[in-house]
Amino acid sequence: MSDLLIMGSGVVGNFAAAYFRRYFPTLRVTVVGRSDQELPIVGESLVELSTHFLQDLGLSRTLIEQHLPKYGLTYYYKLDASRPRDPGYVVDEAPSNPPFPSFLINRFSFDAELRRLNRQRGVRCIEGKVTDVSLGNGAPHRVTAQRADGREESLEARWLVDATGRRRLLARQLGLQSQAPHQRSAFWVPDACASLD
Numbered sequence: 277m278s279d280l281l282i283m284g285s286g287v288v289g290n291f292a293a294a295y296f297r298r299y300f301p302t303l304r305v306t307v308v309g310r311s312d313q314e315l316p317i318v319g320e321s322l323v324e325l326s327t328h329f330l331q332d333l334g335l336s337r338t339l340i341e342q343h344l345p346k347y348g349l350t351y352y353y354k355l356d357a358s359r360p361r362d363p364g365y366v367v368d369e370a371p372s373n374p375p376f377p378s379f380l381i382n383r384f385s386f387d388a389e390l391r392r393l394n395r396q397r398g399v400r401c402i403e404g405k406v407t408d409v410s411l412g413n414g415a416p417h418r419v420t421a422q423r424a425d426g427r428e429e430s431l432e433a434r435w436l437v438d439a440t441g442r443r444r445l446l447a448r449q450l451g452l453q454s455q456a457p458h459q460r461s462a463f464w465v466p467d468a469c470a471s472l473d
């Protein structure tokens with residue numbers, strides 16, 4: 277029986293585990309998810325506020341010693357937009373070190389370090405996949421996890437956190453999905469950028 281069971285072992289699931297262990301150290305926290313997937317991991321750029329959050333979780337040293345500092349955005353402007361072939365441009369960059377740090381992180385080493393810290397701080401980590409969720413309506417919630425070796429395990433928890441990202445495990449199960457009225461994806465295409473000059 278856990279107090280808190282987090283479904284999904286991506287960065288959000290592991291941040292949630294670290295946060296709850298830090299501020300509610302008596303809670304028994306379990307994370308169910310797989311860390312050995314060969315999926316691309318995106319999201320390397322921290323802003324000042326997220327850096328502050330990570331420092332609060334005790335990750336300051338990791339950030340400073342193992343990741344790259346960011347010195348704010350640099351913008352390049354054409355001198356005259358009506359002359360697209362003119363190679364001249366001006367550079368507008370942060371004049372000095374920003375007052376609050378932020379970082380570009382290597383997600384593979386960062387995520388591995390976060391999981392290691394969580395285990396060290398008493399988070400139970402189950403390598404596997406959630407295959408069934410039965411909400412308790414007052415009683416403990418029941419979750420079935422299939423471990424990497426195929427074995428099934430039944431788990432109980434007072435609270436659940438759905439951190440399954442775009443899979444949206446609970447939202448799908450509860451029929452909370454709705455079609456967005458507008459396109460919300462953004463695509464960065466190098467060729468399109470090149471054709472702007």
Ligand SMILES: Cc1cc2nc3c(=O)[nH]c(=O)nc-3n(C[C@H](O)[C@H](O)[C@H](O)COP(=O)(O)OP(=O)(O)OC[C@H]3O[C@@H](n4cnc5c(N)ncnc54)[C@H](O)[C@@H]3O)c2cc1C
Nearest residue numbers: 284285286287288289309318319320321405406440441443
């Ligand atoms: C191109 C791109 C660039 C981005 N750049 C940035 C950036 O620079 N900075 C930034 O802060 N953010 C960035 N983001 C956003 C950021 O990547 C996401 O917000 C973040 O990765 C979401 O993390 P997550 O843990 O919620 O989801 P995910 O990383 O998707 O993790 C969900 C986890 O749940 C697991 N899971 C799913 N189903 C189950 C199940 N049934 N049982 C157990 N586990 C399950 C999945 O395997 C996965 O490990 C970017 C996103 C994109 C697409």
